Amino acid sequence: MQILGLYNYWIFIVLMMCGFYVVISRGNLVKKLVGLNIFQTSVFILYISMGKITGGTAPILTGTATVYSNPLPHVLILTAIVVGIATTALGLALVVRINEAYGTIEEDEIHAQSEDEAL
Amino acid sequence: MTEHLPALQVVVPLIAAPLCALLRPGRAVWLLAMAACALCLLIAALLLDRVLAQGVISYAMGGWPAPWGIVYRVDAANAYMLLIVAMIGAVVMAFARPVVEQRVRLPVRKQPWFYATYLLCLTGLLGMIITGDAFNVFVFLEISSLSSYALIxxxxxxxxxxxxxxxxxMxxxxxTFILIGIGFLYVMTGTLNMEDLAARLPAVADTRTIRTAFAFLTIGISLKLALFPLHLWLPNAYAYAPSAVTAFLAATATKVAIYVLLRFFFTIFGAQFSFGTMHLDAILLPLALAGIFSASVVAIFQTNVKRMLAYSSVAQIGYMVLGISLVSVTGLTAAISHLFNHALMKGTLFMALGCVSFRIGAVSLDRMAGVGRTMPWTMGAFVIGGLSLIGVPLTAGFVSKWYLILGALERGWWPVALLVLFTSLLAVVYIWRVVEVAYFQPAPEDRTTGEAPLALLAPTWTLALANLYFGIDTSLNAGVARRAAEALLGVGQ
Structure with missing residues (x-):
C-alpha cells in the first residue's frame, strides 16, 4: 500500500513529465509556456507534500496541538511561486514582442524567417 | 560599518536598482548606477582583503543566527568570485552609457530601466556567490536569470x-531542476544551511533520494553554465544581445554558475561523494573535452564575430570544467584562475566588438574589412584579448592554460594535455580570421567613420591592460585561486 500512500508524489512525477513533454514537443510559444508552468507547479506540490506530517495541524501555537506540519517548505514554495509568476509574465511579454516582430508565434515559422535573414 | 560589508555587497545594487528606475533618462541615472557598481567593487576588494588576512567571515542576515536565519559566508573562493563579478560589473557599466543611448532597442524614456535591470542582474550574481544557504542560491539565481532574459x-x-x-x-x-535537487536535500537533512548540509549529508549519503538530488543538481547547474551539450541557448543569446550586455553576461553569468557547481560538489556533497562515490569526473571529463573541441571547430566557421566568440565561450567553459574534473589542487587552481582570466579576455573581446558595432553597425566578418586601420585602438584591444584567449605567454590566458596542462600531466593524462594545446591552435585560427580581415583587407571606400569614442575605449583598454598585467603578476589570479582551490578541497592552509 506504500505506493498508493505516496499518491501526491506520483502526481508530482506525472505533472512534471507532462509539463516537460509539452515544453519539448510543442512549437507554439504560448503552449510551451503553459507546459513550463505545469512543470514548475509540479515542484510546488513536491515541496508542499514534504512539509505535511500525518495527523499534524497548522503550525500555530494554541497550547493543545503537539503534532504540526513543517511550515518551512510552504514558505519556501511561496518564493518559488512568485518566481514562477515573474517567469510566466516575462515569457508572455517576450511572446507579445516576438509576435510584433515576426507576425507569428509558431516556432517553425519564426525559424524559417530567421533562416532567410541569415542568407 | 565594516562588519556589515557582506550584507552591503548585495544590498547596495538592490537598493540602487529601483532608484535608477525612478530617475529621468540622462546622465544622473548612469552616474547613480556607476556609483553603485563602483561601491560594489570597493566592498568586494575590502572583503577579499579581510578574508585573506583573517579567514572566513560569517554574517547572520538580519541578526538571525545560523540554523534559522540566512548566513552569508565568505571564504577565499567566493571573495575571489565577488571581486571578478564586481570588477566586470563596474567596467562594463562604464562602457554601457553610449551603447544604451545608441545601440539598444529602447525608447529614451525607458532607458533608466536598463540600468535598473543591469543592477538587479548584478545583485543576483553577487547574492548567488556570497550566500551560505542553498535555497537562497535558487532565489538569487532567478533574480539574475530573469533580469538577464530582459537584458538580452x-x-x-x-x-x-x-x-x-x-x-x-532552458x-x-x-x-527548476536545481529547486528539485535542493528540495530532496532538505527532505533528507532538514536543513538548508550549506555548512549543516555538509555535516549531515554523509550519514544519509547512500540513499536513492540523495543520489537523485545529486543528479538533478548536476543537470540543472550544467544547463546554467552551458556545459556541452546543454549550451544551445548560449550562442544566440550572446550574439544578439546588446554588446554591453554580452560583455557583462559572458564574463560573469556562466562563471557564477561554475562557482555554484564547485560549491555544491566540493563543499556540500564533498569531493569524496561527488567524485569518489558518484564518479562525476567520468561524466564531466568527456563532456568538457567534447565541448572544447566541437565548439572551437564550430567557432572557426562563424561569420558573425560575436557568435564566433560565443562558441569560443562554450569551449572556454569546457577548459574550466576540465580543470574541475581533474579533482586535484592544480586542476582546480586552473579552473578557478580561468574563471578570472576568461572574464578578463572575453570582457575585452566583446567590448572591442561593441566599439566596432558602435561605429560601423555590424560585427560580421565581411563588414569588418579594414577596421584595423580606421579603428586602431579598438582592434589593438581586440588583439590583446585574442592573444590572451589563445594563451600566449605574458597574457592572463597563459596562466590558466599552464596550470591546466600541469594538472593533466600530474594525473598522467598526456593526451588531454595535447588536446588542450591543439585546441589552443584552433583559437589561433578563429582569432586570426578576424585579424586578417581587419588588418590586411582594404576598408570600403565609402566608410567615413573613425575611432570609437573615449567613453568606450577607456573601459575596453582597462580590461585589455588587465590581461597583460595579470599575465605577469599572478599573485591574484593564480595565488588566490590556489588558496580557493585548497579551501574547496579541504587541504593545506
Missing part, C-alpha cells in the same frame, strides 16, 4: 527576442 531581449536585432525566449525556457528548466 533589448538587442536591436529581432532575433534577440527569440534568443531571450529560448534562454528563458534557464527555467535548469533552475
Amino acid at each position: 531581449s533589448i538587442g536591436r536585432d529581432r532575433r534577440a527576442l527569440t534568443a531571450a525566449y529560448q534562454y528563458l525556457i 534557464g527555467t528548466i535548469g533552475a
Whole structure:
C-alpha cells in the first residue's frame, strides 16, 4: 500500500513529465509556456507534500496541538511561486514582442524567417 | 560599518536598482548606477582583503543566527568570485552609457530601466556567490536569470527576442531542476544551511533520494553554465544581445554558475561523494573535452564575430570544467584562475566588438574589412584579448592554460594535455580570421567613420591592460585561486 500512500508524489512525477513533454514537443510559444508552468507547479506540490506530517495541524501555537506540519517548505514554495509568476509574465511579454516582430508565434515559422535573414 | 560589508555587497545594487528606475533618462541615472557598481567593487576588494588576512567571515542576515536565519559566508573562493563579478560589473557599466543611448532597442524614456535591470542582474550574481544557504542560491539565481532574459531581449536585432525566449525556457528548466535537487536535500537533512548540509549529508549519503538530488543538481547547474551539450541557448543569446550586455553576461553569468557547481560538489556533497562515490569526473571529463573541441571547430566557421566568440565561450567553459574534473589542487587552481582570466579576455573581446558595432553597425566578418586601420585602438584591444584567449605567454590566458596542462600531466593524462594545446591552435585560427580581415583587407571606400569614442575605449583598454598585467603578476589570479582551490578541497592552509 506504500505506493498508493505516496499518491501526491506520483502526481508530482506525472505533472512534471507532462509539463516537460509539452515544453519539448510543442512549437507554439504560448503552449510551451503553459507546459513550463505545469512543470514548475509540479515542484510546488513536491515541496508542499514534504512539509505535511500525518495527523499534524497548522503550525500555530494554541497550547493543545503537539503534532504540526513543517511550515518551512510552504514558505519556501511561496518564493518559488512568485518566481514562477515573474517567469510566466516575462515569457508572455517576450511572446507579445516576438509576435510584433515576426507576425507569428509558431516556432517553425519564426525559424524559417530567421533562416532567410541569415542568407 | 565594516562588519556589515557582506550584507552591503548585495544590498547596495538592490537598493540602487529601483532608484535608477525612478530617475529621468540622462546622465544622473548612469552616474547613480556607476556609483553603485563602483561601491560594489570597493566592498568586494575590502572583503577579499579581510578574508585573506583573517579567514572566513560569517554574517547572520538580519541578526538571525545560523540554523534559522540566512548566513552569508565568505571564504577565499567566493571573495575571489565577488571581486571578478564586481570588477566586470563596474567596467562594463562604464562602457554601457553610449551603447544604451545608441545601440539598444529602447525608447529614451525607458532607458533608466536598463540600468535598473543591469543592477538587479548584478545583485543576483553577487547574492548567488556570497550566500551560505542553498535555497537562497535558487532565489538569487532567478533574480539574475530573469533580469538577464530582459537584458538580452533589448538587442536591436529581432532575433534577440527569440534568443531571450529560448534562454528563458532552458534557464527555467535548469533552475527548476536545481529547486528539485535542493528540495530532496532538505527532505533528507532538514536543513538548508550549506555548512549543516555538509555535516549531515554523509550519514544519509547512500540513499536513492540523495543520489537523485545529486543528479538533478548536476543537470540543472550544467544547463546554467552551458556545459556541452546543454549550451544551445548560449550562442544566440550572446550574439544578439546588446554588446554591453554580452560583455557583462559572458564574463560573469556562466562563471557564477561554475562557482555554484564547485560549491555544491566540493563543499556540500564533498569531493569524496561527488567524485569518489558518484564518479562525476567520468561524466564531466568527456563532456568538457567534447565541448572544447566541437565548439572551437564550430567557432572557426562563424561569420558573425560575436557568435564566433560565443562558441569560443562554450569551449572556454569546457577548459574550466576540465580543470574541475581533474579533482586535484592544480586542476582546480586552473579552473578557478580561468574563471578570472576568461572574464578578463572575453570582457575585452566583446567590448572591442561593441566599439566596432558602435561605429560601423555590424560585427560580421565581411563588414569588418579594414577596421584595423580606421579603428586602431579598438582592434589593438581586440588583439590583446585574442592573444590572451589563445594563451600566449605574458597574457592572463597563459596562466590558466599552464596550470591546466600541469594538472593533466600530474594525473598522467598526456593526451588531454595535447588536446588542450591543439585546441589552443584552433583559437589561433578563429582569432586570426578576424585579424586578417581587419588588418590586411582594404576598408570600403565609402566608410567615413573613425575611432570609437573615449567613453568606450577607456573601459575596453582597462580590461585589455588587465590581461597583460595579470599575465605577469599572478599573485591574484593564480595565488588566490590556489588558496580557493585548497579551501574547496579541504587541504593545506
